[in-house]
Amino acid sequence: MECDKDEAKKAMDIAEKKITEKDYNGAKTFANKAQRLFPNHDGLKQLLTIIEVYISGEKKFAGEADWYGILGVDPCSVDEVLKKQYRKLALMLHPDKNKCKGADGAFQLLSEAWSHLSDTSKRTLYNEKRGLEPPGMGSSPFVSSGQKESLTFRTKCDKCGAQHEFLRLYVNLTLFCPKCRMSFVCAEEITPSRSAYSNSQNATNEAANDTLKRGFAESQETDADTGSTNSDLRNCKKPETNDSYMPSPFSGK
Numbered sequence: 001m002e003c004d005k006d007e008a009k010k011a012m013d014i015a016e017k018k019i020t021e022k023d024y025n026g027a028k029t030f031a032n033k034a035q036r037l038f039p040n041h042d043g044l045k046q047l048l049t050i051i052e053v054y055i056s057g058e059k060k061f062a063g064e065a066d067w068y069g070i071l072g073v074d075p076c077s078v079d080e081v082l083k084k085q086y087r088k089l090a091l092m093l094h095p096d097k098n099k100c101k102g103a104d105g106a107f108q109l110l111s112e113a114w115s116h117l118s119d120t121s122k123r124t125l126y127n128e129k130r131g132l133e134p135p136g137m138g139s140s141p142f143v144s145s146g147q148k149e150s151l152t153f154r155t156k157c158d159k160c161g162a163q164h165e166f167l168r169l170y171v172n173l174t175l176f177c178p179k180c181r182m183s184f185v186c187a188e189e190i191t192p193s194r195s196a197y198s199n200s201q202n203a204t205n206e207a208a209n210d211t212l213k214r215g216f217a218e219s220q221e222t223d224a225d226t227g228s229t230n231s232d233l234r235n236c237k238k239p240e241t242n243d244s245y246m247p248s249p250f251s252g253k
Contacts (some may be wrong), residue, residue, distance in 0.1 A: 008038035012047055019102040024054040046098045049089065053106040062129035071111040075132050080116070085112045121175050121183075124166070155186040163189075
């Protein structure tokens with residue numbers, strides 16, 4: 001067991017050297033070897049995280065790093081998930097907590113990722129470049145087209161006229177147009193489908209009201225056939241009781 005621990009430490013030292021040489025795939029090879037030899041070695045988890053951050057940082061999408069990969073989250077994750085993951089990695093990678101070589105550079109990449117993804121405008125532009133769905137939408141089979149439509153809205157850039165679809169949480173916020181890169185206020189446009197949906201809802205409500213009216217009229221006719229009316233019911237009195245047979249609380253009976 002001690003032999004395995006010593007060999008794991010040697011593999012970790014080589015992995016750190018590979019990091020300084022910017023050979024991140026080579027560093028991952030030796031870090032994985034250390035994990036096989038002694039998975040609970042001090043600092044190994046932190047070292048593996050550093051390497052994964054650097055590898056993700058080398059991947060490029062439309063000229064930018066894989067910010068989601070650096071954070072280790074799904075691109076469709078909501079803001080709360082991103083925030084929780086960032087705090088977790090920040091504690092693990094901060095140079096005051098992580099003494100492995102390369103921790104400072106990995107922490108810098110993590111900070112840049114958070115800067116891009118925590119800003120609504122920057123994240124929207126980044127998602128457009130990567131051709132991603134709006135955050136929180138994804139392609140889940142449990143979200144119907146009607147539900148997706150209710151979660152998004154249509155807007156139009158007043159600078160170039162380009163139309164876009166965003167999550168409803170961005171309504172009336174100022175974003176950058178993915179086409180002309182100019183800022184504009186995301187005012188909601190009422191689409192024909194939404195107008196038709198509203199009309200259909202009104203028609204449904206009117207039909208329900210007609211049904212209730214017909215049911216009330218029929219009940220009135222039934223009462224008339226039986227010879228009873230609402231006024232008869234109001235005039236109907238309870239049978240009187242003879243108070244002389246009721247014991248008085250003051251009579252002592």
